[in-house]
Amino acid sequence: MSIKLAVFDMAGTTVMDQDNVARAFIHAFAKQGLEIDTADANPLMGYHKPLAIQLMLEKLEIEPDAEFIGEIHADFEEEMMDYYAYDPSVKPMPGAEELFLQLKEKGIRIALNTGFSKRIADTIVQRFQWTERGLVDDYIGSNEVAMGRPYSYMISELMRRAGVEDPAEVIKIGDTPVDIEEGKKAGCRYVIAVTTGASAIGELEEEGPSHILHELSSLPAILLQ
Numbered sequence: 001m002s003i004k005l006a007v008f009d010m011a012g013t014t015v016m017d018q019d020n021v022a023r024a025f026i027h028a029f030a031k032q033g034l035e036i037d038t039a040d041a042n043p044l045m046g047y048h049k050p051l052a053i054q055l056m057l058e059k060l061e062i063e064p065d066a067e068f069i070g071e072i073h074a075d076f077e078e079e080m081m082d083y084y085a086y087d088p089s090v091k092p093m094p095g096a097e098e099l100f101l102q103l104k105e106k107g108i109r110i111a112l113n114t115g116f117s118k119r120i121a122d123t124i125v126q127r128f129q130w131t132e133r134g135l136v137d138d139y140i141g142s143n144e145v146a147m148g149r150p151y152s153y154m155i156s157e158l159m160r161r162a163g164v165e166d167p168a169e170v171i172k173i174g175d176t177p178v179d180i181e182e183g184k185k186a187g188c189r190y191v192i193a194v195t196t197g198a199s200a201i202g203e204l205e206e207e208g209p210s211h212i213l214h215e216l217s218s219l220p221a222i223l224l225q
Contacts, residue, residue, distance in 0.1 A: 003108050003189065003223060005164045007155055009046065009174035010114040010139075012197020014096040014216075015124055020083055021045055022198060025052070028076035032068075034060060045198040046176030047115050048148025049073055077117060084123045092128055093196060095216040100135040102220055109162050112139035113154040115178075138162065149178045152186035173219065175199055180207035190222060 011017040022041040029036050036056060044052035053072045054064040062068075084090055100110045112130075114121050118141030130136040138161055142148030145157055159170060171190040172183030175197025183191035184207075193209040194216065195201050204212055211222055 002169065003106075003171055004169040005109045005111060005159060005162050005171075006103055007111045007113055007158055007170060007172045007183075007188075008096075009176070009179050009197075010112055010116065010121065010124060012045065012175035013173060013179075013194055014093050014112065016089070016091050016093050017197060018089070019198070020087075020089075021080065024076050024079040024083065025049075025056075027079055028053075028072045029056065031075050032072060034062075036060075042198045043177075043203075045115070046149055046174065046178040048142040049076060049115055049117070051148065052115065077120060080116065080120050081123055084120060084127060090124075090127065093216060097130075097135055099216045099219060100130075103223075104135075106223070109137045109164075110135065111158045111162065112136055113142075113158065114140075115142050115149055117141045117143045150181040150185065152182050155182065155186040155188070171223075173216075175204075177203050177207045180204065180209045184208070192219065192222065 008014045011021050019038060022038050022045060025041045026036055044055055050069050050073050053069045057064040103110060121139055121141045125131060125136060125139055138158055140154050140158055145153035147153055164170060167187035168189045170188045171192060172188045173192045173194060175194050176199045180191050180193055190210045192211045192213060193204040194213050213219060
């Protein structure tokens, strides 16, 4: 059975991230007088961001009030919007665009999903002109479905839009344990972890991906197996 749809994560997988997402997460908490560090933030990367904030508040033993979560998320989102729109360091992950083309030449649709809101995803995709250039067929933000990662709703919605009914015709690629959990829950044929993001290889291995890659350029070889 051939692969018809490849679902890629964004930050840390197809978009370079030098701890900028974690840094914005930390800054958003600091604005509320709450001190967290990278070691606290990194395990929550990849999650639907309001859920990540809720989990962090619970870890801090603070009641996760919806309004308070919203305030922290708003600060996080504004910093990320500014970063992705204007920072000169924002670039595609090395090999990402070439890989998109390779897969599309094989008839595989390219989709992106993310723990970010659609608003941030729009900013990234528009900056790189990925849809205008024909590199990406579809993308989705975690606020467009009932529940984001670790649930598989985003993958299911991307499959519905692409007309793909069998998850055995789908692969998921991401850089965090929650990406792997999402892909496994969706039943994807391959759930591929990349070591280019926030998570250490040991953390990725614990989730049991089908493959672990150190660079995106290694992915086509898997499809030829």
